[in-house]
Amino acid sequence: LVTTGAKVLFIDPIYLAMPAVDNGNIFATGELLGQISELCQELEVTLVLIHHLKRSAAGKDGPPELSDLQWSGYAEWCRQWVLIRRREPYEDGQPHRLELYAGGSEGHGAHIAVDIDQGVFDPAKPRKWDVLVQSAAEAKAAINKRATEEKSTKAEAQRRSDVLAIVEAAKAFLPEGETKSVIRDKAGISATRMNLALAIALKEQRLYPVSIQKSNWRKPVEGFSTKQSEQSVQHSEQSGIPSGGPPVGTPLSPLGEECPSGRSTDSEGEQSE
Structure with missing residues (x-):
C-alpha cells in the first residue's frame, strides 16, 4: 500500500x-x-x-x-455496505438482473436495480459491458409489464390451440355436425375455454351453426359443423346475420331460426322458460 x-x-x-x-x-x-x-x-x-x-x-x-x-x-x-443479489434467475444470453441495497451507520441508504449485459462469447468479436441502472420501482414496473405480456402471449397461444382443437373435433361429425358439449368433450377442453374458442371459430368462419335432429330428441337443437348447411346460409341471408352465424348460445328452432325471446332450447330438445 x-x-x-x-x-x-x-x-x-x-x-x-x-x-x-x-x-x-x-x-x-x-x-x-x-x-x-x-x-x-x-x-x-x-x-x-x-x-x-x-x-x-x-x-x-x-x-x-x-x-x-x-x-x-x-x-x-x-460501517457501510452494498448487498447484491439477483432479482430474477439468470437466463442464457440475457442480462444479469441484479438489485443493490446500500446503507451505512450514518443513516444513508438506497435500493436500486442494475442490469448488466456482458453478451455471449464469440471469437469474432469482443464481449460487452452494458449497464442499465433503474430505481427499484421502475424495475418492479418492468417486471410486472413483462409478466403481463408473457401471460397475454400464453393466453393467446392457448386460445389458438383451443380453436384448432374444436375445429378438428368437429370434423369427426361431418356432415351433420354436433352439439357444443359433444364437440367440447371430444376436444378435451373446459366449458369456459370452449365458449371462447367457439366464438373465435364462428367469427373466423371455421365453424358454422347448424340445426341437429337426433332420433331420441323430439326437436332439433343447436349444433356446429365445419360445413355451412344450406339452411344456415338461407337463414343468414334472410335475417342479415353474417355467414359466421348468430352469437354463441343463440338457440335455433327446427327451421334454424332464433327461438322467441325468453325461451331457449336445452340439450334434450325441450324448450324451457
Missing part, C-alpha cells in the same frame, strides 16, 4: 485472504478485521471487503440484511 500509494484496497473474496480461524467465533474474526482496519486507517486507505451472502438469502422475501452475511463478525464490523 505504501509503495503503490493506493487509496482504496479491495480484498476479493475475503475468505481467501483470511487465515484458518473459527469462522463461527465473532471474537477471532473481530481481532483479524480490527488489525487490517487499523492499518488502513493509519495509511488513509479505504478498505473494501468482498464477501458472500448465505444461500438462504437468495430466495428470501424482502431485502437482504447484514445478518445474511456468511460467518460471524462481519456484520458487526462493517
Whole structure:
C-alpha cells in the first residue's frame, strides 16, 4: 500500500485472504478485521471487503440484511455496505438482473436495480459491458409489464390451440355436425375455454351453426359443423346475420331460426322458460 500509494484496497473474496480461524467465533474474526482496519486507517486507505451472502438469502422475501452475511463478525464490523443479489434467475444470453441495497451507520441508504449485459462469447468479436441502472420501482414496473405480456402471449397461444382443437373435433361429425358439449368433450377442453374458442371459430368462419335432429330428441337443437348447411346460409341471408352465424348460445328452432325471446332450447330438445 505504501509503495503503490493506493487509496482504496479491495480484498476479493475475503475468505481467501483470511487465515484458518473459527469462522463461527465473532471474537477471532473481530481481532483479524480490527488489525487490517487499523492499518488502513493509519495509511488513509479505504478498505473494501468482498464477501458472500448465505444461500438462504437468495430466495428470501424482502431485502437482504447484514445478518445474511456468511460467518460471524462481519456484520458487526462493517460501517457501510452494498448487498447484491439477483432479482430474477439468470437466463442464457440475457442480462444479469441484479438489485443493490446500500446503507451505512450514518443513516444513508438506497435500493436500486442494475442490469448488466456482458453478451455471449464469440471469437469474432469482443464481449460487452452494458449497464442499465433503474430505481427499484421502475424495475418492479418492468417486471410486472413483462409478466403481463408473457401471460397475454400464453393466453393467446392457448386460445389458438383451443380453436384448432374444436375445429378438428368437429370434423369427426361431418356432415351433420354436433352439439357444443359433444364437440367440447371430444376436444378435451373446459366449458369456459370452449365458449371462447367457439366464438373465435364462428367469427373466423371455421365453424358454422347448424340445426341437429337426433332420433331420441323430439326437436332439433343447436349444433356446429365445419360445413355451412344450406339452411344456415338461407337463414343468414334472410335475417342479415353474417355467414359466421348468430352469437354463441343463440338457440335455433327446427327451421334454424332464433327461438322467441325468453325461451331457449336445452340439450334434450325441450324448450324451457
